[in-house]
Every structure is written in structure tokens, then in C-alpha cells.
Amino acid sequence: MxxxxxxxxxxxxxxxxxxxxxxxxxxxxxxxxxxxxxxxxxxxxxxxxxxxxxxxxxxxxxxxxxxxxxxxxxxxxxxxxxxxxxxxxxxxxxxxxxxxxxxxxxxxxxxxxxxxxxxxxxxxxxxxxxxAPTTAVHGVLVDIYGVGVLIIGQSGVGKSETALELVKRGHRLVADDCVEIRQEDEDVLVGSSPELIEHLLEIRGLGIINVMTLFGAGAVRSYKRITLVINLEIWDKQKQYDRLGIEEEKMRIIDTDLPKLTVPVRPGRNLAVIIEVAAMNFRLKRMGVNAAEQFQERLAGAITDETKVREDSIDPLK
Missing domain, CATH: 3.40.1390.20 (HprK N-terminal domain-like)
Incomplete structure (x- = not known):
């Protein structure tokens, strides 16, 4: 075409x-x-x-x-x-x-x-x-503190509801359900909404709502660079989830690899807050502050000190 x-x-x-x-x-x-x-x-x-x-x-x-x-x-x-x-x-x-x-x-x-x-x-x-090369992804794109977060997951997992809560918390919706992505540079992916569903959000049981009409022009934006992918999935008891944040998954879209976090969904978890904190933590990492690495270094230091104390107590000549 x-x-x-x-x-x-x-x-x-x-x-x-x-x-x-x-x-x-x-x-x-x-x-x-x-x-x-x-x-x-x-x-x-x-x-x-x-x-x-x-x-x-x-x-x-x-x-x-x-x-x-x-x-x-x-x-x-x-x-x-x-x-x-x-x-x-x-x-x-x-x-x-x-x-x-x-x-x-x-x-x-x-x-x-x-x-x-x-x-x-x-x-x-x-x-x-x-x-630019283009593709389309089933998901929701939200601008959270300047970070373009693409929320993906199976249908019905709660992507749109989470996006609605994020909008209520002051963040901006870019696209719901279908995110059109174009690669403008080697590592630059920009997402936008199809014109037909721009500014619209579908909530099961409620129907289609117009975010700009309800929350104002400050609650939406036309496009945003995607820098983080969050995958929502139903909690699996058999699966071992990352608890430290050391391991980093990647998701490839067109020719670009994006950092990806998998967040398990279960009753009682506030997904909007978790995603909001994930975006803030991602910004901190880009600024050189990595809480997981700092914890790992402190843990390694504590283990080394403990080992030294034990060796000193065992050796009678010391």
C-alpha cells in the first residue's frame, strides 16, 4: 500500500x-x-x-x-x-x-x-x-510520568480498567485496545491510536467512554514513545516470579528490544499503583539508581562480613 x-x-x-x-x-x-x-x-x-x-x-x-x-x-x-x-x-x-x-x-x-x-x-x-515500519499490538498505551508504558496481556485481564485508574490518578491515555506502533529510528518506537477509537476506552459492563470528554484534554495525548512494556497475566501458583528485579526480560517489536516486566494479577492487588511505581523505578534506573543492585551489593557485603567474623572466631591464633 x-x-x-x-x-x-x-x-x-x-x-x-x-x-x-x-x-x-x-x-x-x-x-x-x-x-x-x-x-x-x-x-x-x-x-x-x-x-x-x-x-x-x-x-x-x-x-x-x-x-x-x-x-x-x-x-x-x-x-x-x-x-x-x-x-x-x-x-x-x-x-x-x-x-x-x-x-x-x-x-x-x-x-x-x-x-x-x-x-x-x-x-x-x-x-x-x-x-517508518509499522505494526499494531493489542494493548493499552499510557503516559506515566513521561514514560510511555505499553500494557499487554490476555483479553479480560484488566488492561482497560487499569488504564482508567491511571487516568484518574493524573496520567494520560494514548491508546486503548489497539496500539499502532511505528519505528522512527533504530531504537525509537512511537505508539498512537487508530483514528476511529482515539480517546476512547472500553470498560466491560460499562461500555465505551470518552476519556477526553470525562477527564479533559489533559488526560489524553495523540502519541508517545514506548520505553517500557508491562505484561499482565493471571497469577500462576506454579510459576516463579521475579522478586528482586535483577533479571530483565525483553520484548521485541519490529527491530527494537524493549524492557518488559511481568506483573501477576490476583484479587487485592492494586495494579494501577504497581504500574505507576514500575514507571518511576524505570526512570530511576535510567538515572543510574538501581535499588535491586544496591540491595544485592549490601547483601553480598553483609555475607562477606559474617563469613569473616566466623573465620576469626574459629581460628585460635587470631
Whole structure:
């Protein structure tokens, strides 16, 4: 499925369409942008024609020094059937040879008043956001003290009810039931809600509630980076749960490993408070304060001291 077309760039960045209107439907398949300086100089052996081509003052100034025939040939080669579009920065004048070639091959030529480097950065960020790998996870995403916590678990385990309690405690709901996740960088996962169920929470026995209407705009947010996964599962007497917090599980989403905590669910446990404390403890760990490791060190020190005292009491020469 095509995610971005040249038409989207024209509308999003409010670009001026110069020529090649018939090609506005062309898909953009890569986040990379090309500045075809070598191509304008005549070297087309490795021309990345599938990228958006960005021409700035440097490229157009060099083009002006070429002969009319060279201009025509190189602009023809620049406009291929794969090229999604050509952008001219700084509001510079577009060469006639480029306009003719773009009309002939239906390659949109657009112009912006932004500086080349600035526009390249904005365009790259936009394309990386739109073309990022995506997936969907069944769960609830809540912003707790700035930590994006993805709560997962079997259907009916109490994810939505826990999210409701967290919202009442002042935290913000991002998505319920279905969390759309996109990988914006190597280790950056951003979660959001499908538009159809945005700001909605389903509580069994109560139905669907609108969190923003009930609790205000401060109780929701549109997206949040996911940094912690909490898995809720029904308490299993046969299973040994981590009681110190030394061991760290991981959950892989797309190409990123996220820290994962498994919290057993049983009557009497306040899940909202447990998850809230888990988020605060996670923040402390990132700041270099690890209570479990500190306890382990104190325990090891106490055992060493006790062993020393015993050895001293047994050895008659000491």
C-alpha cells in the first residue's frame, strides 16, 4: 500500500507546482533525498532515480554554465519514469530545459522558498515519519510520568480498567485496545491510536467512554514513545516470579528490544499503583539508581562480613 505520494508533499509543505502535474500521483518509496550534483556534471552511472531530487543554488549555478545541448540532455536523464519529483529550493528560477523534460516525462517540478539544507531536513523528517515500519499490538498505551508504558496481556485481564485508574490518578491515555506502533529510528518506537477509537476506552459492563470528554484534554495525548512494556497475566501458583528485579526480560517489536516486566494479577492487588511505581523505578534506573543492585551489593557485603567474623572466631591464633 502506497503511504506517500508526491501530491502529499505538495500539500504538506505548501509547494508551488511548476510543471509535470500529471505525475503527482507517483509514489515515494524511500526516505532518502538526492542532490544530483554529479548527475548534472554528466555522471549518471549511479543515479538514484527513485528518490526525490533536490536542486539548490549550487546545482542550478553549475547548470547555467553548460551549453544548451548539455542542459537538455542532462535534464532529460534527470527525469525518469521512477523519479517521484524534483524540488527547487530558495525560490530560484527553474530552467526551461527542466520544465520541458518534466512535462515530457510527467515528473512534477515543485518550488519552495526555504533554504536547501532547511528544506532537506524537514522533508527527511516528514518522509521518515510517514514511511517508518509499522505494526499494531493489542494493548493499552499510557503516559506515566513521561514514560510511555505499553500494557499487554490476555483479553479480560484488566488492561482497560487499569488504564482508567491511571487516568484518574493524573496520567494520560494514548491508546486503548489497539496500539499502532511505528519505528522512527533504530531504537525509537512511537505508539498512537487508530483514528476511529482515539480517546476512547472500553470498560466491560460499562461500555465505551470518552476519556477526553470525562477527564479533559489533559488526560489524553495523540502519541508517545514506548520505553517500557508491562505484561499482565493471571497469577500462576506454579510459576516463579521475579522478586528482586535483577533479571530483565525483553520484548521485541519490529527491530527494537524493549524492557518488559511481568506483573501477576490476583484479587487485592492494586495494579494501577504497581504500574505507576514500575514507571518511576524505570526512570530511576535510567538515572543510574538501581535499588535491586544496591540491595544485592549490601547483601553480598553483609555475607562477606559474617563469613569473616566466623573465620576469626574459629581460628585460635587470631
Amino acid at each position: 502506497v503511504k506517500v505520494r508526491t501530491q502529499d508533499l505538495l500539500e504538506h509543505f505548501n509547494l508551488e507546482l511548476i510543471s509535470g502535474e500529471e505525475g503527482l500521483h507517483r509514489p515515494i518509496t524511500t526516505t532518502d533525498i538526492s542532490r544530483p550534483g554529479l548527475e548534472i556534471a554528466g555522471f549518471f552511472d549511479y543515479y538514484p532515480s527513485e528518490r526525490i531530487q533536490l536542486l539548490g543554488k549550487t546545482e542550478l549555478s553549475f547548470l547555467e554554465k553548460l551549453s544548451p545541448l548539455e542542459k537538455e540532455v542532462r535534464m532529460e536523464k534527470l527525469c525518469t519514469d521512477e523519479t517521484p519529483g524534483i524540488c527547487i529550493s530558495r525560490g530560484l528560477e527553474v530552467p526551461e530545459e527542466l520544465i520541458e523534460a518534466s512535462e515530457k516525462h510527467s515528473v512534477p517540478v515543485m518550488r519552495t522558498s526555504s533554504k536547501t539544507t532547511r528544506f532537506s531536513s524537514r522533508l527527511t523528517n516528514y518522509l521518515e515519519s510517514k514511511l
